[in-house]
Amino acid sequence: MIVLSSNIKLCTFDFMNGKDLSDQIASKNIKLKMLKYYLITFLIIAVPLCLFPIKLFNGIIVLDTSLGEQIFPTKLSLSYFFGIGYEKSDLEGVKDFYLTTQGKILVALILFALPALVAYRVYLSKTPKTKK
Numbered sequence: 281m282i283v284l285s286s287n288i289k290l291c292t293f294d295f296m297n298g299k300d301l302s303d304q305i306a307s308k309n310i311k312l313k314m315l316k317y318y319l320i321t322f323l324i325i326a327v328p329l330c331l332f333p334i335k336l337f338n339g340i341i342v343l344d345t346s347l348g349e350q351i352f353p354t355k356l357s358l359s360y361f362f363g364i365g366y367e368k369s370d371l372e373g374v375k376d377f378y379l380t381t382q383g384k385i386l387v388a389l390i391l392f393a394l395p396a397l398v399a400y401r402v403y404l405s406k407t408p409k410t411k412k
Contacts, residue, residue, distance in 0.1 A: 310406050314399040321395035329390070333357045333365030336390075337383035344375040356383065 339356030359365035
């Protein structure tokens with residue numbers, strides 16, 4: 281039985297199956313907290329990376345010159361892909377710019393794996409510890 285306040289009590293016994301549901305309710309609460317921590321951490325990391333020109337990821341700029349195409353490996357920011365952090369004059373002669381495979385992996389690790397690691401850590405801290 282879960283006590284919601286001093287006057288309200290919630291019965292967690294499933295009369296159809298004869299089981300106590302308090303473990304399932306606690307498990308759902310932990311999963312919701314994990315999801316909440318994942319989304320908050322994702323936003324804390326993604327918003328600055330997508331709004332500010334932080335050159336962190338390996339990429340390639342392809343310039344179209346009179347001599348032909350020239351390829352320059354450089355660091356790129358995610359904000360460039362949203363049209364933020366550069367001016368139109370910076371793109372004169374630029375045919376294309378993109379992330380390398382290493383840059384894409386780093387984006388995936390920072391944007392998705394790091395928040396998942398934080399959420400998993402929260403999950404481990406919230407689960408009851410068993411004594412051996």
